[in-house]
Amino acid sequence: MKPRQQKALKFLALLTAFSFAQIYVSAALPPPAPGGVPQQQLTARLITKNNQPISVNGNSVGTGGTILTGATIETPDQVSAVIDLGSAGTVEVTPGSQIKIDFDANGNVQVKVIRGCAMTQKKSNILDNVMKVYTDTDSIQTDKNKDNAGGCILPNGALGSFPAAGGISGLTLTGIIVGGTVGGITIAALTRGETVSQSANQTGF
Numbered sequence: 001m002k003p004r005q006q007k008a009l010k011f012l013a014l015l016t017a018f019s020f021a022q023i024y025v026s027a028a029l030p031p032p033a034p035g036g037v038p039q040q041q042l043t044a045r046l047i048t049k050n051n052q053p054i055s056v057n058g059n060s061v062g063t064g065g066t067i068l069t070g071a072t073i074e075t076p077d078q079v080s081a082v083i084d085l086g087s088a089g090t091v092e093v094t095p096g097s098q099i100k101i102d103f104d105a106n107g108n109v110q111v112k113v114i115r116g117c118a119m120t121q122k123k124s125n126i127l128d129n130v131m132k133v134y135t136d137t138d139s140i141q142t143d144k145n146k147d148n149a150g151g152c153i154l155p156n157g158a159l160g161s162f163p164a165a166g167g168i169s170g171l172t173l174t175g176i177i178v179g180g181t182v183g184g185i186t187i188a189a190l191t192r193g194e195t196v197s198q199s200a201n202q203t204g205f
Helices: 003-028
Strands: 044-048 054-056 059-061 071-074 081-084 089-093 098-103 109-115 117-122 131-134 139-141 148-153 177-181 184-191 194-200
Touching: 044 054, 089 098, 089 109, 109 117, 109 148, 117 131, 131 148, 139 148
Parallel strands: 109 131
Antiparallel strands: 044 081, 054 059, 054 071, 071 098, 081 089, 089 117, 098 109, 117 148, 131 139, 177 184, 184 194
C-alpha cells in the first residue's frame, strides 16, 4: 500500500473515531429543560411581631429570615408572624400556632393548620395562583372572587373563623404592604381606618 493511501486511511479512521466520540458525548448530556429557561423558585420572607424569633423547622428565626417550601412553622404565645411571598401574597400566623407551608414557583400556596390559626391573602385577585388553608378534614381556598382564605382549627378538625383582631399589632392582612428601606424594613398596614407602621433593623427585603 502506498504511503499516501496509508495516510488517507489513518485520517479517515481518526475522523470516524472523532465522530463517534461526539455522538457519545451528545447522548450523555441531559435533555434541555422544557420551555427553555427554568422558572425561578418563589422566595418567602418572614416578618415577626416586634422582631421576636419563632421556630422554623425547629430553628429560631426572626424577621428577615427565608422560608423554604415544606417548612413547619411554630409561633410562641404572644408572637405572631407574616410570611411574605412576594407577588403571590402573604400568610399570617397567629400566636400559639403551628403550620406547614408549601408553595411553588407559580405562587400556589398550601398551608396546613396543625394548631391555631392561619390566614392567606393574595396581593391581587388578577393572578391565577391559588392560596389554600387546610386541615386533615377541612379546607378553604381563594378563587377569582375571593382573595383571602383561612381560619382556626377546631377540636373536630374543621376550620373556624379567623379572629378579627390579632396578629402583628392587632392588624389583619387587608392592605398589608411590605417594602424595603435603607438598613431596615418598613411594614405598613391599613385596617379599620388606622395606619400602623413598624421598622425592623434587618436587611434582605
